[in-house]
Amino acid sequence: MWTLDKIKKYIEDGVEENIHLDYKGAGSLAKSTEKKKEISKDVSAFANSDGGTIIYGVKEFDDLDKNHIPEKIDPINGKDFSKERLEQIINSTISPTIQNIRITPIQTGDKEHNLVIYVVEIPKSNTAHQMNDKRYYKRYNFQSIAMEDWEIKDIINRLARTQVKLSFEYNPSIITEHTKTITISIWVHNIGSKVIKYLDCIVYGDPCAAENISKPFCDNFSPVDIHFSNLIVNKVTIDNNTFETNSYREVILPNIKCKIGHLEIKKEFVKEDNKLTFQISTEDNVEYIPFNGKEIY
Structure with a gap:
């Protein structure tokens, strides 16, 4: 608003x-x-x-x-x-x-x-x-x-073709002056009229951005290269051993949004206005969407 x-x-x-x-x-x-x-x-x-x-x-x-x-x-x-x-x-x-x-x-x-x-x-x-x-x-x-x-x-x-839009969400109520990191949820909106069956999101950024991302882990001396998708992996734990039982792609219907992952960023990510590019690939389309720190936050 x-x-x-x-x-x-x-x-x-x-x-x-x-x-x-x-x-x-x-x-x-x-x-x-x-x-x-x-x-x-x-x-x-x-x-x-x-x-x-x-x-x-x-x-x-x-x-x-x-x-x-x-x-x-x-x-x-x-x-x-x-x-x-x-x-x-x-x-x-x-x-x-x-x-x-x-x-x-x-x-x-x-x-x-x-x-x-x-x-x-x-x-x-x-x-x-x-x-x-x-x-x-x-x-x-x-x-x-x-x-x-x-x-x-x-x-x-x-x-x-399939069409998507990215958005980001976080909980502002838990952020104080002492907060060091912020968890940002990444959402994909299906804004087209076709069902999305396969979606992969690769996040790119320079080493400066990598330094200010806490999770998933990024090598501070290498560019950002993080992968998210609509792949759901089911796991079961037996005697402290975890096994993958099966996996499937979560279909994203038109006008529906789906959370595909999250980033944990340091406050410096926003302060320094680090930049990330999101490559969104579906079964029939590829888009490159740039965002800076202030837009994500």
Whole structure:
């Protein structure tokens, strides 16, 4: 759930833009034709890529070495540019219409002045979306860029393949200032229409990330290389000896999520913003999904 405190925390922690997150100052929302084009280009690019969130009303630093890091709240005048106007621009300039977009207005001061932030959450789509300039866009290196023909065809064929989304969970109630490690559960969501029978997840990271992972064990001088899957192994213990009796793959039905394992990370993992890449392989698809420490935590 998006709140003003959560956005302030993003600014305080310097959460950088990435393939799933974009910041836009108040000037990005205006009634000019050019600004409308930018809105629809950015929104369609997220839907055509892996989904994500655009926060309108947060300004980035102007310095080149920090221009993807949020500097401050730069609110929008909700009287001049309403949530309904933003919805109308998105729905009228992108074809086909993107389903299940969520726009959350957040008040930044007293309601009389109606100074707001708009958080636009865009799901990964099952088809390709075209802007009214007849082009298709994708999210790449903090930008929205035009797609190649093969990329458009690949997106249109998404419905024919299995689709997954990763999420992370932890128990914040047990974390104190004295806590040294945090246990993060890794969940896979089946967001497609096909049953997932075989799923393997390989986690990659550099030696700096390995140093800040407590479990599973990682050699501090080697890159991270951890494997998770939907394989269930049954075991039986007889006279202090443990044997594997049989194993099977736990089928993941559409719209169902499944926990595939957990990571125990040190607090330094988040503080140093270590990065991990999750390679998700199913029977008919392979995706590489990068996350940094702040996103995981």
